[in-house]
Amino acid sequence: MTRRTDQLKLGAFLANSGHHVAAWRHPLAQADASLDFAHFRAIAETAERGKFDALFIADVVALWGHHHDALSRTARAEHFEPLTLMSALAAVTTHIGLIATATTSYNEPYHIARKFASLDHLSGGRAAWNLVTSVVSDEAWNFGREQHIDHGDRYQRAEEFHDVVKGLWDSWDDDAFVRDKASGQYFDPAKLHTLNHRGEHFAVRGPLNVARPPQGHPVLVQAGASPAGRTLAARVAEVIFASASDLADAQAFYQDIKARAADLGRDPDHIKILPGITPFIAESREQAQALFDEFQALIDPVLGLRLLADTLGEDIDLSGHDLDGPLPETPVGQRGSRRDKVLELAQKENLSIRQLYLRLAGGNPVIGTAADIADHFEAWFEARACDGFNVFFPYFPGGIEVFVDQVIPLLQERGLFRREYQGRTLRENLGLPRPANRFSRP
């Protein structure tokens, strides 16, 4: 394969005390970071110093699990709402993109279109929407439903939701606002477009009460992995937040998505695929491994068993079993591919219960020196397994500082990453085209 001429796209994933589930307990992490705006501001400033494309924040519209005993061992029970946090960060940054997650399952398209348009204006064209369909039924319970919307319906709703939002963003031509003091005409009514959407899930008249966003449309990010998720992604995503555990899987996903997009007539370069990755960095590989081990040792078994149960099936109770013994025969559940993979892994590597939950909790780490991390990034990028990464920093604030101070310069020296922001908007920095307005007459 020829060497790539484009550059890595990097997202900085925000997480309270750090991405590692026990991060808050580690001496390097700030334990009371979750609702400390100064903490997030410092992270944003460091990310911008490192020329990251964007900050990225996940979301759940409920407590992150209803097993309070396990949850109480994490820093996940309290967090900022993404759009309010990103709006505040917009005011204290100038170049970095702001990717906020919002679910289509428990929102209304008018609110979402409006808030992201507002954020795009606030930030001068740096907003992005991570469209998710939600995973936990805890969210349903907060919105008058007994259980989560079915997977298929969820994606149908998401498709329609998405189309309405895009339609609302096109309510105004880019040049609709003339603001002519002399004539008294503020906007040209011929350049205002009323959507009048009537679909299966939504009836939304419009128009939006916000001018067309600076980016035309805020960047569309998507994270689903199922066939329905991929179909939507291939049609509409501009950034895909992927979870890929090994190179071959990542390459297969990459090729699949790019091919689907091409089939739909899209330029495959206009979808950037960014797997999540957690770098543990130290002066030597041994020290990096030791650092990782320190974090892993802080995972309380109550929490570890819960993570395991969440994957194997909610109702599995492993608390009576020897943690250092093997997994008992587990009932066949309905949880699908992730569950099967984990069971397979346990068997193949002959893992104890503790080893298995540590493996799950450890996520997808890359452990080594700054050069090792840069090598890994380069290898995946050149192998066309990705277009960049969504970087999960194991702990804050130090985890991003060491990355920006040590890994970013290596990537820059190798020509793999920008030294300065090229564009003014997130879209420009990502190399994505500005969408035309569907309603505008030329």
Place this chain on the structure above:
Amino acid sequence: MTRRTDQLKLGAFLANSGHHVAAWRHPLAQADASLDFAHFRAIAETAERGKFDALFIADVVALWGHHHDALSRTARAEHFEPLTLMSALAAVTTHIGLIATATTSYNEPYHIARKFASLDHLSGGRAAWNLVTSVVSDEAWNFGREQHIDHGDRYQRAEEFHDVVKGLWDSWDDDAFVRDKASGQYFDPAKLHTLNHRGEHFAVRGPLNVARPPQGHPVLVQAGASPAGRTLAARVAEVIFASASDLADAQAFYQDIKARAADLGRDPDHIKILPGITPFIAESREQAQALFDEFQALIDPVLGLRLLADTLGEDIDLSGHDLDGPLPETPVGQRGSRRDKVLELAQKENLSIRQLYLRLAGGNPVIGTAADIADHFEAWFEARACDGFNVFFPYFPGGIEVFVDQVIPLLQERGLFRREYQGRTLRENLGLPRPANRFSRP
């Protein structure tokens, strides 16, 4: 009556180019202010320099009217969404309160509880929610409804919505988050409270995924004037945004609300009543009047007639009539008290159509020197017609600058207004108590 020993509470009302409907056309106003964050930031900084209690922003979740010809003569078709704007302003201010409007008619309580809690944390305890029930059916059309929810139902929904939001804010005891690195306990599950609300309009399980707000509850602001609106206000409002055209009306409203609150066992001092007021300020009264006249002269008749029709009844078409002649016999409409007042005014003062719409558009101005404005504020305050004002600046940015430079010092000299912020939170600055958590055990 004895002189009051408390001080004025002042809100600075945000409006794009200014509060006057034709402000954007005036040479003193910035015409392209609506989505310019730097503009709002400058206003916020000036308001904070003037020691205002809070910034205040109104809202509508639709275009501000569907008569595009009239709307296109105003700067109201584009505006920031309140929560995103206030979050951004939180990051660049330190003392001033942030009052954002959100309707209970087209929102979900979980989202609203969460966003205001998030803003309260972001801002270190400066958030306030202006609870409104909406007025225009244009909003209904953006949320799958054919028409606006009925007035009575709207308030029933609002009551329940409010109670759910407050319940969610109490999801956590103030000291629930222990974050003990050694033991691994981040929060104490006994201090987490699950609401489990099941009512007529909402089923919301909770808990909220945000720690208890710094203020306990963000300050509750309310703006309804009908009996149902007053009932809700007396029970829950801490600040009332009132519209009062003359002193006697204002005093009556003030007494009514304070008496209702006392009847409910509340301390009447814990409701601050702030009528809206628009000061036109110049070196002399003549110049101030001339300034006001300049703004009025910029109101296009298309817009003026629309304002009149909005008050007299949507379907009234006055465009065929002589603007300088009297109002024709108008069909009896269903529009209620505001309509009748306007018809009465036209008859009593023998106003032409133009004079009448100018009167409506002019709003509630106080025209004069800085000393005149200060006198007016003092008179209303001492007459117990209000506890302060929500100041509508006719034009931005100059309108607030002249107020802060000239009127605020006079109010300070007279002991009517603070020289420095007393408290850290909006609640403290307003002199409001921090609410106890309904679920906490002592």
